Amino acid sequence: MLSAMHWLASGPSRALASALLLSACGDDESSADASSGPSSSSGVSSESGQPTTASGSGSSSSSEATSGTDSGSTSSVGTSADSTTGAEMLCNGWSEDGPATPWLELYDAQDQPLASGGTYSLGCGGQGSWMLPIFPRMGGWELAEPALTFSVEVVVEGFPGPFGSFYREPAYYYDLQCFEDTFDGGFAHDCIAVLPPDDITDLATLDGAPATIHLELAVDGGDPIVMDLVDLTLSAPADLVANGCGFG
Numbered sequence: 001m002l003s004a005m006h007w008l009a010s011g012p013s014r015a016l017a018s019a020l021l022l023s024a025c026g027d028d029e030s031s032a033d034a035s036s037g038p039s040s041s042s043g044v045s046s047e048s049g050q051p052t053t054a055s056g057s058g059s060s061s062s063s064e065a066t067s068g069t070d071s072g073s074t075s076s077v078g079t080s081a082d083s084t085t086g087a088e089m090l091c092n093g094w095s096e097d098g099p100a101t102p103w104l105e106l107y108d109a110q111d112q113p114l115a116s117g118g119t120y121s122l123g124c125g126g127q128g129s130w131m132l133p134i135f136p137r138m139g140g141w142e143l144a145e146p147a148l149t150f151s152v153e154v155v156v157e158g159f160p161g162p163f164g165s166f167y168r169e170p171a172y173y174y175d176l177q178c179f180e181d182t183f184d185g186g187f188a189h190d191c192i193a194v195l196p197p198d199d200i201t202d203l204a205t206l207d208g209a210p211a212t213i214h215l216e217l218a219v220d221g222g223d224p225i226v227m228d229l230v231d232l233t234l235s236a237p238a239d240l241v242a243n244g245c246g247f248g
Contacts, residue, residue, distance in 0.1 A: 089178035090146055092190045095139040104217055104225045107135040116229050120211055122203060122236040124245035125193060130203055132167075132234070133191035134213070136174075144220040148174040151216040154194050156209050156234065161197040166211070204238040 106114040109123025114134065125131050132154065149171055156166040172192055196203060213229040 090143075090176045091178040092174070092176050093135065093137040094143075094176045095137060097139070099140050102138070102140040102219045102222060102225055104136060104138040104227065106213075106215070106227065106229070107137065109133050109135075111135070114213070114229055114232070117231045118229075118233075119235045120213070120232045122206065122234070122240065125191075128246040129193075130196065130241075130245045132194040132196065134194060134215070135191045136217070138217065138225075141219050141222060143176070146176045148176065149218045150174055150192060151214075152192055152194070153214045154211060155214075156206065156211045158209060159197065159200065159206065166197065167194045202241070203236050204241040206234045206236040207238065209234045 108114050108119065109121040109132070112119070112121070114120060120132060122130060123133050125133065134152070136150070138148075150169075152167065152169045152172050153165050154167040159166050161167060174192065196206070200206065211232040211234050213227070213232065215227045215229075217225040217227075219225060
């Protein structure tokens with residue numbers, strides 16, 4: 001795993017990099033107890049940056065963000081396994097708490113809620129690459145398997161990617177299983193790793209750029225949750241970028 005992550009940081013093709021990032025978005029401390037969930041409810045339209053189903057009905061959502069979290073790393077959110085039964089551990093944003101209907105919340109690299117009109121921050125991923133991570137928190141339906149599929153498109157004004165958008169992934173596979181191994185706390189992808197286009201040589205030029213996010217989350221046995229975040233402002237300050245992102 002470590003050698004794969006190191007090679008990733010040297011700049012492989014976008015498709016392969018995206019695949020590798022699934023297992024190396026950041027250290028989500030998944031070997032620790034994952035037990036927190038949403039604490040306050042709200043239900044508004046996708047135009048304001050909150051989830052709705054594809055049919056247009058608002059899904060109840062809830063959030064409580066903790067500021068100051070390092071980019072590429074977040075505390076576990078989800079269900080803990082019962083050590084006596086050996087039940088499967090689910091984390092990476094999944095929670096059994098909250099509304100009984102499908103809900104989804106999005107957070108940035110600073111563990112701040114992503115919402116229309118807000119800030120979308122650059123972060124250094126645990127595998128040593130700059131990204132604009134999206135940390136999802138979700139629940140409210142019965143899982144057919146411990147994995148989710150997102151469709152993600154990020155548009156940044158003035159920064160088209162190789163496929164027209166800054167970033168586009170129609171089928172982003174997202175594993176909810178907590179991953180434990182023998183090095184530092186266990187690595188597992190705990191975010192959707194939005195990689196900047198390879199031709200941006202100075203990521204500080206992204207600072208202040210307007211952006212939008214379109215995201216769809218497939219829900220087992222129901223309509224997908226659709227979120228459209230508009231009027232976002234990218235945060236990629238030059239002093240942050242100058243510090244570098246990699247293995248020291």
